[in-house]
Amino acid sequence: xxxxxxxxxxxxxxxxxxxxxxxxxxxxxxxxxxxxxxxxxxxxxxxxxxxxxxxxxxxxxxxxxxxxxxxxxxxxxxxxxxxxxxxxxxxxxxxxxxxxxxxxxxxxxxxxxxxxxxxxxxxxxxxxxxxxxxxxxxxxxxxxxxxxxxxxxxxxxxxxx
Amino acid sequence: xxxxxxxxxxxxxxxxxxxxxxxxxxxxxxxxxxxxxxxxxxxxxxxxxxxxxxxxxxxxxxxxxxxxxxxxxxxxxxxxxxxxxxxxxxxxxxxxxxxxxxxxxxxxxxxxxxxxxxxxxxxxxxxxxxxxxxxxxxxxxxxxxxxxxxxxxxxxxxxxxxxxxxxxxxxxxxxxxxxxxxxxxxxxxxxxxxxxxxxxxxxxxxxxxxxxxxxxxxxxxxxxxxxxxxxxxxxxxxxxxxxxxxxxxxxxxxxxxxxxxxxxxxxxxxxxxxxxxxxxxxxxxxxxxxxxxxxxxxxxxxxxxxxxxxxxxxxxxxxxxxxxxxxxxxxxxxxxxxxxxxxxxxxxxxxxxxxxxxxxxxxxxxxxxxxxxxxxxxxxxxxxxxxxxxxxxxxxxxxxxxxxxxxxxxxxxxxxxxxxxxxxxxx
Numbered sequence: 132x133x134x135x136x137x138x139x140x141x142x143x144x145x146x147x148x149x150x151x152x153x154x155x156x157x158x159x160x161x162x163x164x165x166x167x168x169x170x171x172x173x174x175x176x177x178x179x180x181x182x183x184x185x186x187x188x189x190x191x192x193x194x195x196x197x198x199x200x201x202x203x204x205x206x207x208x209x210x211x212x213x214x215x216x217x218x219x220x221x222x223x224x225x226x227x228x229x230x231x232x233x234x235x236x237x238x239x240x241x242x243x244x245x246x247x248x249x250x251x252x253x254x255x256x257x258x259x260x261x262x263x264x265x266x267x268x269x270x271x272x273x274x275x276x277x278x279x280x281x282x283x284x285x286x287x288x289x290x291x292x
Numbered sequence: 293x294x295x296x297x298x299x300x301x302x303x304x305x306x307x308x309x310x311x312x313x314x315x316x317x318x319x320x321x322x323x324x325x326x327x328x329x330x331x332x333x334x335x336x337x338x339x340x341x342x343x344x345x346x347x348x349x350x351x352x353x354x355x356x357x358x359x360x361x362x363x364x365x366x367x368x369x370x371x372x373x374x375x376x377x378x379x380x381x382x383x384x385x386x387x388x389x390x391x392x393x394x395x396x397x398x399x400x401x402x403x404x405x406x407x408x409x410x411x412x413x414x415x416x417x418x419x420x421x422x423x424x425x426x427x428x429x430x431x432x433x434x435x436x437x438x439x440x441x442x443x444x445x446x447x448x449x450x451x452x453x454x455x456x457x458x459x460x461x462x463x464x465x466x467x468x469x470x471x472x473x474x475x476x477x478x479x480x481x482x483x484x485x486x487x488x489x490x491x492x493x494x495x496x497x498x499x500x501x502x503x504x505x506x507x508x509x510x511x512x513x514x515x516x517x518x519x520x521x522x523x524x525x526x527x528x529x530x531x532x533x534x535x536x537x538x539x540x541x542x543x544x545x546x547x548x549x550x551x552x553x554x555x556x557x558x559x560x561x562x563x564x565x566x567x568x569x570x571x572x573x574x575x576x577x578x579x580x581x582x583x584x585x586x587x588x589x590x591x592x593x594x595x596x597x598x599x600x601x602x603x604x605x606x607x608x609x610x611x612x613x614x615x616x617x618x619x620x621x622x623x624x625x626x627x628x629x630x631x632x633x634x635x636x637x638x639x640x641x642x643x644x645x646x647x648x649x650x651x652x653x654x655x656x657x658x659x660x661x662x663x664x665x666x667x668x669x670x671x672x673x674x675x676x677x678x679x680x681x682x683x684x685x686x687x688x689x690x691x692x693x694x695x696x697x698x699x700x701x702x703x704x705x706x707x708x709x710x711x712x713x714x715x716x717x718x719x
Contacts, residue, residue, distance in 0.1 A: 148563035191567020201310030223307035
């Protein structure tokens with residue numbers, strides 16, 4: 132009982148992203164079946180899938196950071212001498228961190244002010260928006276950890292010389 | 293100021309900052325210091341950019357592709373192609389092309405097709421003495437057909453960015469995709485004759501029947517997806533979900549090749565791949581806002597008008613630029629950045645945005661197999677355990693073949709337009 136729980140907690144973002152994908156697919160299919168075979172479309176299905184997709188992309192972006200799977204251009208970095216690569220890595224991470232701070236701050240303001248209900252699900256808009264500053268926070272934490280790690284590594288390699 | 297933004301963005305790219313963050317950060321800096329608007333608008337655009345129903349087809353097509361590769365559909369298609377064409381000279385290389393043409397009718401991603409067909413066919417070709425670099429090269433070249441023949445993730449993205457009917461785009465890609473297949477078959481034919489590649493054994497009637505029967509259920513997939521969209525029964529998004537469900541039923545219940553333990557991993561993998569694409573589309577929206585604020589599209593139109601190019605010269609120039617940029621940059625990033633700038637230009641030059649969408653996507657796919665940067669190239673090099681240098685030596689005849697196809701599609705618009713105009717005329 133403990134082992135699966137630990138797995139879920141350790142891979143929480145992955146589990147959420149995968150679950151959202153399945154729910155989106157089921158809602159979309161349910162709508163097709165209900166409309167085509169029973170002639171009564173499910174009114175909330177499209178809106179639910181749209182909002183689940185927003186969540187999926189932002190939660191998934193955290194996983195991309197975690198697994199280093201963001202699409203980026205490594206052409207220049209790999210051409211650099213190994214000695215200065217850690218510094219470039221730190222600069223790249225600082226750029227990411229700066230954007231995340233912007234998204235957390237302004238995303239929070241946006242979320243806090245979005246109290247009007249959505250059109251068919253009638254849930255407050257902030258339920259949808261809150262994932263944006265939240266995932267930015269998680270990405271910021273991981274990026275900060277990366278910066279610390281890269282700084283340590285470059286200090287260590289500097290000490291060896 | 294706009295130049296400063298572009299320079300900053302390229303600088304972030306060069307540092308290795310993810311493409312999405314580079315675009316959004318450069319746009320934020322412009323919005324705060326150049327346009328003096330609250331960055332709340334930036335965050336709003338991040339969300340708004342992915343809050344569209346058509347884009348939901350992307351995760352479903354990715355999921356369907358992964359389900360097909362794990363669920364035993366891919367190797368049944370290989371079996372069918374082998375029975376069809378395996379017995380002529382260079383048999384397995386032809387099998388690669390035919391399999392990818394069929395796969396293209398079910399999957400929307402070139403990377404998924406390269407992964408699926410490469411995993412089965414590169415080892416088989418090596419066993420038959422084709423050599424790993426050639427095998428990897430033909431798989432990569434053939435996988436570029438995937439997003440041209442419907443369904444197509446890139447068409448979904450372009451259609452939602454350019455406001456072009458995704459159903460019509462899907463139909464528009466069908467004949468150009470077949471043209472690509474023919475060009476590759478011709479290239480393989482000549483290489484196989486020069487190098488005296490082996491031919492497989494001709495399938496007996498019984499074996500042929502067996503292969504057709506085996507592939508019969510997977511071949512229902514294009515019917516579900518295209519039939520749903522063209523028949524007006526489903527939206528492209530719903531058709532994609534139905535395709536994923538069908539691939540799941542085949543792989544899990546009928547063939548039982550997807551194990552419950554794999555299923556979770558496969559779903560998460562699809563979700564993460566979706567996010568990697570989705571976050572770039574999201575981050576391209578603040579960037580697009582800045583371009584619109586600076587009236588960059590109008591400036592581009594004015595600039596090009598000064599050059600007094602004919603439509604053909606313009607198309608040729610656009611192709612050359614996209615091919616060069618495509619060597620160095622990820623295709624999706626090019627698409628999200630270029631589409632908003634180029635649409636007004638198309639309108640003023642009298643180029644149909646549907647026709648251009650197919651040309652654009654074909655360019656992006658060629659960029660996927662040209663060194664030094666290309667996702668499909670990376671996939672096949674990993675599968676064939678070869679270096680990019682080895683790959684480069686073998687890819688050029690196929691590049692020429694695909695450039696011929698690109699030329700035909702670019703300069704003979706009816707190749708693209710005939711099918712959508714006949715089956716699904718624009719309203």
